[in-house]
Amino acid sequence: MHASISLTKNIQADGEQSRQAVYVRCCLFMMPQGVIATAPHQAALPPELPAGSFLIRSVKFLKKGDSPMLDFTGQRIGFVVTGSFCTFSAAFEQAKKLRAAGALLTPVFSEHAAEINTRFGKADVRLRELEEICGAPAICTISGAEPFGPKDLLDLLVVAPCTANTAAKLAHGITDTTATMAVKSMLRRQKPIVLAIATNDALRASAKNIGLLMNTKHFYFVPLRQDAPKEKPASLVADFDQLCETVDLARKGTQIQPIFIQ
Ligand SMILES: Cc1cc2nc3c(=O)[nH]c(=O)nc-3n(C[C@H](O)[C@H](O)[C@H](O)COP(=O)(O)O)c2cc1C
Numbered sequence: 001m002h003a004s005i006s007l008t009k010n011i012q013a014d015g016e017q018s019r020q021a022v023y024v025r026c027c028l029f030m031m032p033q034g035v036i037a038t039a040p041h042q043a044a045l046p047p048e049l050p051a052g053s054f055l056i057r058s059v060k061f062l063k064k065g066d067s068p069m070l071d072f073t074g075q076r077i078g079f080v081v082t083g084s085f086c087t088f089s090a091a092f093e094q095a096k097k098l099r100a101a102g103a104l105l106t107p108v109f110s111e112h113a114a115e116i117n118t119r120f121g122k123a124d125v126r127l128r129e130l131e132e133i134c135g136a137p138a139i140c141t142i143s144g145a146e147p148f149g150p151k152d153l154l155d156l157l158v159v160a161p162c163t164a165n166t167a168a169k170l171a172h173g174i175t176d177t178t179a180t181m182a183v184k185s186m187l188r189r190q191k192p193i194v195l196a197i198a199t200n201d202a203l204r205a206s207a208k209n210i211g212l213l214m215n216t217k218h219f220y221f222v223p224l225r226q227d228a229p230k231e232k233p234a235s236l237v238a239d240f241d242q243l244c245e246t247v248d249l250a251r252k253g254t255q256i257q258p259i260f261i262q
Helices: 085-100 111-115 123-134 142-148 164-171 178-187 207-214 240-250
Strands: 002-013 016-031 034-038 054-061 076-081 104-109 156-162 193-199 219-221 236-238
Touching (some): 076 085, 076 123, 076 178, 085 193, 085 240, 111 123, 142 178, 156 164, 156 178, 156 236, 164 178, 164 193, 164 207, 178 193, 193 240, 219 240, 236 240
Parallel strands (some): 156 193, 193 219
Antiparallel strands (some): 002 054
């Protein structure tokens, strides 16, 4: 069993003992011989830090799908949102996790994602929400996304959620939205593209497009499941909880497995 823990560093301020949070994520391994903690970034902490000065602030036990030790420090990741409005919240949660793990996020919206108000929220409110999560202004135009590749601005692109519409365009080389421009621009430099598909026609009209993309270099898929096989027999939705791990493997050139889950 393992768990991630966050730590507090004891510091001396004007003779008074105080505490300062340090952003270190550790792993606790519960082995037969006891608990072993490892802090992958400890080497990067200030050298004056006295040994043994950490206090455990919280312990989070990990469930299946949680990613204990992912470190995206300094990774420049574009976070592209397309118009699967019902999955915005699930996608935004993963943007939070990527940022917390050190990623430098650039939010990108397709025109429809940026402009359509739905029962899942007002477009401008959702856009601001992701901008706050990412700590950067959103790119919402083709001309804004075009420099990603030529100027080498990003290391990897996530499209989460990715609609049937965007997947179809990507599969057929159509570039007429901010989202598809962002992908095309990244592929110019052979950078990895992670797709978190969400569509209720995945096993109908979109099946051939998803298949084409699965057989295309540089595309990686967040694992998919039939979310409601009885009510929506052709629907597939990415397991957003596995997005960070998919990104971690994609940047190393590996597709997370299994792609299809229950
Ligand atoms: C409320 C609402 C929910 C939608 N959910 C989805 C969805 O989950 N998956 C999908 O492929 N399209 C969905 N659509 C349709 C897309 O928004 C539409 O195809 C749009 O043209 C996508 O454009 P984009 O891919 O450029 O963002 C939804 C539309 C609305 C209004």
